[in-house]
Amino acid sequence: MWCRALLAALMLLTSGCASAQPPAPATLAWSDCGDDFECARLRVPLDHAQPAGEHIEISVIRLPAGGDRIGSLVINPGGPGGSGIDYARAAPAMLSQDIRERFDIVGFDPRGVGASTPIKCLTDDQLSAFIALDATPDTQPEQSALEQASKDFAQACQASSPKLLPHVSTTNAARDMDLLRAALGDEKLTYLGKSYGTLLGATYAHLFPGKVRALVLDGAMDPAITRQRLNLDQAKGFETAFRAYAKDCLTTQSCPFTSKTPEHALAEMSELLRRTDKDPLTSETGRPVTEALATLGALTPLYDRNSWPALSESLAEAQKGNGTLLLSSADQLVGRADDGTYSNQTESGMAITCADTPTPPSTSALAQAATKAAQAAPVFGSYVMWSILPCTFWPPAPEPPATLRAAGAAPILVLGTRRDPATPYQWSQSLADQLESGTLLTYEGDGHTAYGSGSTCIDTHVDHYLITRTTPRDGTRC
Structure with missing residues (x-):
């Protein structure tokens, strides 16, 4: 950047x-x-x-x-x-x-x-598939799939915008x-x-x-901090915000958690995402709500305290297997319109991030960092850390x-x-x-x-x- x-x-x-x-x-x-x-x-x-x-x-x-x-x-x-x-x-x-x-x-x-x-790398369908892909790999095949998709993303950006990139x-x-x-x-x-x-x-x-x-x-x-440290801090920031949301939520009758403490609410959220990883939520649009989309949908309302009631409603529906509201929040964050078209904010954001990352981590280093991030921020750590994997396959960036x-x-x-x-x-x-x-x-x-x-x-x-x-x-x- x-x-x-x-x-x-x-x-x-x-x-x-x-x-x-x-x-x-x-x-x-x-x-x-x-x-x-x-x-x-x-x-x-x-x-x-x-x-x-x-x-x-x-x-x-x-x-x-x-x-x-x-x-x-x-x-x-x-x-x-x-x-x-x-x-x-x-x-x-x-x-x-x-x-x-x-x-x-x-x-x-x-x-x-x-x-x-603008930078434009993928078709709308390709971008939808990339965003919905399992971004918290638990097995080697899942990690290989994420690695290949990230490499394809980087190569598509280089092919479509070779001069600008x-x-x-x-x-x-x-x-x-x-x-x-x-x-x-x-x-x-x-x-x-x-x-x-x-x-x-x-x-x-x-x-x-x-x-x-x-x-x-x-x-x-x-x-002044490395990209891995930045992602770790950000994951912890989302966890802090979620605790603040959960603490407030537990004082309301509409709160979707059965827990009595913010820490237990975090555990419930982690469990919901684990279930979604194995069995995606349904949606009224017909699009499966994968773990990645559910995570994005939960992150979005944390940006604004006024959106906390909407998050409670989304999670209450998700607990019943309906991810429609979470999907809507995820689409908002990644710039997807109702007709399935995207702004280029995801692609340009990745391009700028990678251009500002002169020494991106290798896949193995990122896997280790994601494991540590999951320990420090159990709900969001692994997802946030893996999000920069395309930078591993980016053209060399100048030192900032x-x-x-x-x-x-x-x-x-x-x-x-x-x-x-x-x-x-x-x-x-x-x-x-x-x-x-x-x-x-x-x-x-x-x-x-x-x-x-x-x-x-x-x-x-x-x-x-x-x-x-x-x-x-x-x-x-x-």
Whole structure:
């Protein structure tokens, strides 16, 4: 997940001497695209090391500021593979009136994603089969099947996107973002990134510290840990979130567990998945709900505390053998529409993840890591760890920056949620420490990311920082 920058130096001969002149920033030709939004395309180099070579296009959208404009606020929803175009479309419900008055809200699909020269590897039927495959192999034949499917996935991506695939890292996307900043006419970047978007923002700050105006990094990833450690931490994060859900669930009459404690509820969940591994659940669509799909369906509602009642309903139906609701949640997470078509978020997300993993583990190393992960996080550990197996068969990736210090950058605000299922709180602590100008703001709550989650305290601090560039006191809690 890493990127580079577009600069074409023009060599002009004057009085027999060559002199380099910086090029004018790229321009954006905006056109109306409905609901007060404007859309444009930004041309960027395929390979930032060769700015005069082949170019690709980045899809951009903006909602113009409604009042006393400060500049642009570039936003990213995470993923990797999440569409910044779709995210910006939700800005009226996601961002405060104050922010929408003062900033143009700008979203973009990073290279390889959505409407921006996308990565596409498999047919919809092939992708359905891959996602539903047993991803927690218990036997050697199951492991061999998963290994072959992962290899086929990687080879399909290389065959369909041979030019783009080596250039979809986060470093490349961060360099694209600097070209976008310049094309927007902003001297410095104002940015809100969530989840994976924090890695994109931190990488930008590291590459262009003098171009930082204000960066909010919400639900941070930790760039200093290995991919296996990241997956292990994330699996533990989902278990922590599930315990919090189970504790709340056990106080309600609609709770599907017969247990009296969160730990026993976790055991019931593990047993449900074991049964599904042997005998998939049925669904009203006719699609079998395999263990992998049931796991995805259980993970999805953990992202948002408001979805906990829906998870209880899904699990109650699953206990009766009906996986329809779990399947619906799984489809939501992987970008599958009702007609069976997929967005490219799964494929682009894998491509970016693998591009950011310079030393992927071997299958045998991943098997050992999955066994340890299952001990540390019995419900989700093995599944989360095996999810990166395609990277084992990916083209070699460049080494990312060793440490993202962003030395010399303006103050950067890092948000961490105590019981965040997908980006554990300690990652935000770590990133705030790594960034030379990082300030940590803590949300004592549940769910994935904090801004816009219902905490007036968090939202007030973030809005004040974006507008005034003044951070709260480091270590402030809401």
